[in-house]
Amino acid sequence: MSPTLPALPAVVTGAAILLSLFPLATAAGCECGYMLKQTSTFFTHKMHTDFSEIPDTTDVNAALPDWQVQAWAFDTDSSTGVMARKNEAENVWIKGGKLHLRQKGHKKDDRAPVSVAEVHSKRTDFHHGSFRAKYKVTVDKKADGGTVAGFFFYYDDEDETDIEILTKDGDKTIRYTQHPAYDNVTDSTIPDTTFQMQVKKPWSTMQEHRFDWTPAKTTFFQDNSAVKEMTKNVPKHEGKVMINLWANNGTWSGLPSTKDVKMEMEYIMIYFNTSASQSGNDTGFNSACEAAGGPENNTICWVNDKSGTDSEDSKVTFSASSSSPAYILQSLVLVAGAGLAVLFLVWA
Structure with missing residues (x-):
């Protein structure tokens, strides 16, 4: 179950709605980054x-x-x-x-x-x-x-x-x-x-x-x-x-x-x-994510760190179907800054 988060800013809510219009692409995996379930933190690389x-x-x-x-x-x-x-x-x-x-x-x-x-x-x-x-x-x-x-x-x-x-x-x-x-x-x-x-x-x-x-x-x-x-x-x-x-x-x-x-x-x-992806200006990451269909359940990987084990034992999975684009976008804004969210809105 997703953690409770504060209300989305209007621009992010709009971005999330538009993101749902992305055509679903065949993803090789993790093109749009990684979400750490343990801390609800997002990273691009x-x-x-x-x-x-x-x-x-x-x-x-x-x-x-x-x-x-x-x-x-x-x-x-x-x-x-x-x-x-x-x-x-x-x-x-x-x-x-x-x-x-x-x-x-x-x-x-x-x-x-x-x-x-x-x-x-x-x-x-x-x-x-x-x-x-x-x-x-x-x-x-x-x-x-x-x-x-x-x-x-x-x-x-x-x-x-x-x-x-x-x-x-x-x-x-x-x-x-x-x-x-x-x-x-x-x-x-x-x-x-x-x-x-x-x-x-x-x-x-x-x-x-x-x-x-x-x-x-x-x-x-x-x-x-x-x-x-x-x-x-x-x-x-x-x-x-x-x-x-x-x-x-x-x-x-x-x-x-x-x-x-x-x-x-x-x-x-x-x-x-990276210093570039933090502000939404990492062209390599941006191109790969956009080509995969934008930030969705099949392009963002979730890192399921388990306390008491090392990272080699942690599973990396695609997010569950209940993890909506709105939740993904909100997490991006909270932990990675608005630059990526605005970029995703522009793509849409």
Whole structure:
């Protein structure tokens, strides 16, 4: 049964009526986007990278058209004791159906840069979305020091949402942060910008980590169960997705682990709007949706996330026949903005 929603604006009601006049086209599926049943949130695009479908390789850039392995370095800062670190391609590979990232073990007296790993999405136009990745972090119990494992959205240091595992925190703690989180003037953390949360099972166990970014808030999930909402410093700009594993002797990571640390990832799944589709100006999406007959029960896919499971176990279906064009249009306006609704009206 559809959730109760406020009355439609006149322009949207008119659009919904006109949408019913679209000729029904044979749809390949999801041409007009995705509706998340769990949160009644609409997104126009999906990007799914399933590492189980990719043969073992060390040439990750060739194997992953949507992602780019990083190879650059940070210098040391003698005034703070922060060590140099270097992202190296040899620390990223695919094996056994998983993406592997590594921080190489770093001896305490080693003066070379800490050897770490980082991967970025090639897309830089994510503008709201549901960002999901299933992974675990493994640490040698005999190691000294620690590492930070990050899965996050990034525009710049003032517009960033992080899910981070700090191994020094212990294996049942995770951190959620929206930047800026530190006030240099007061030399203190900005209230309500970063939180330490407990995970239901150790982060050394495979589980899905997720954050949903909408204009008003960011919601964090563990295995599709919502655990935290943040309304402070919600990102305002489009950006990219990043994954990394690093340490630099700073206050956040502490000393780098003296033994190898690994991050193993089964998949990354993102439902999202682009900066263009958010305003109704994504010509590729618009053309595909219009050609399929416009937003209807057979062109919008519903993502049936179930709390306590990961997204690979979630069913994606076309909406039930009771989901009218009016309800679909209303949801578009409430969560994706009026641009798409007006566009659909123009098509009609």
